[in-house]
Amino acid sequence: MADLRAIRAELIGVVAAPHCLCCRSPLARSPAGPAICGRCLRQIELAPGFPLRADAIDGGFAPLAYEGVGRQLVAALKFMRLTAVAGLAAAVIAGRAPPAWLRATIVPVPAAPLRARVRGFDPAREIAAALAGETGCAIDPLLRRGDRSRQRGRGRRARIAAPPAVAASGPAPARVLLVDDVVTTGATLDACARALRSAGASDVRAVAVAAVPPR
Numbered sequence: 001m002a003d004l005r006a007i008r009a010e011l012i013g014v015v016a017a018p019h020c021l022c023c024r025s026p027l028a029r030s031p032a033g034p035a036i037c038g039r040c041l042r043q044i045e046l047a048p049g050f051p052l053r054a055d056a057i058d059g060g061f062a063p064l065a066y067e068g069v070g071r072q073l074v075a076a077l078k079f080m081r082l083t084a085v086a087g088l089a090a091a092v093i094a095g096r097a098p099p100a101w102l103r104a105t106i107v108p109v110p111a112a113p114l115r116a117r118v119r120g121f122d123p124a125r126e127i128a129a130a131l132a133g134e135t136g137c138a139i140d141p142l143l144r145r146g147d148r149s150r151q152r153g154r155g156r157r158a159r160i161a162a163p164p165a166v167a168a169s170g171p172a173p174a175r176v177l178l179v180d181d182v183v184t185t186g187a188t189l190d191a192c193a194r195a196l197r198s199a200g201a202s203d204v205r206a207v208a209v210a211a212v213p214p215r
């Protein structure tokens with residue numbers, strides 16, 4: 001069994017003390033923004049980025065691979081619920097995505113209902129809000145996920161293979177930029193893009209702060 005006291009001490013150390021959120025190396029002083037060391041920040045800035053793959057999108061981009069510093073950054077956002085990390089993720093996306101994509105309505109990829117309820121903190125929505133602030137784009141959280149009833153009774157393998165059920169709650173703007181925290185297979189992005197097109201979108205791009213690189 002895990003030693004909860006040790007885990008708690010470790011988390012408090014990461015959040016409160018001046019330690020890098022990614023590699024946990026000690027920082028000389030508490031920074032005003034997210035606590036990230038110079039070495040990790042350089043890795044984030046110098047990462048080449050790569051396209052996201054999903055059939056129904058017109059283009060997709062992630063600045064970071066979901067490994068090393070990219071994985072650590074997503075973990076800091078997801079499990080430590082740090083809004084400042086969402087701001088950093090949005091700044092990295094805004095600085096690296098094709099500028100033309102940033103003139104669209106931002107739509108966050110919706111979290112699965114159970115996940116959203118358990119965590120009460122939605123990383124994709126946090127990044128989307130920060131990106132809207134950074135770019136001046138409108139944000140419209142119009143997608144909903146309802147996988148539970150549809151997937152009830154299916155085996156684990158089928159649930160993983162099946163795309164999530166996503167629907168738009170109203171008409172979609174013509175130009176949309178989908179925003180997620182991390183993309184693994186692209187199945188969720190694809191389902192979101194299809195829902196947006198059914199609701200009237202004609203140009204759907206997608207960004208995430210990190211993604212599993214194409215093989």
Ligand SMILES: [Zn+2]
Nearest residue numbers: 020023037040
């Ligand atoms: Zn670091």
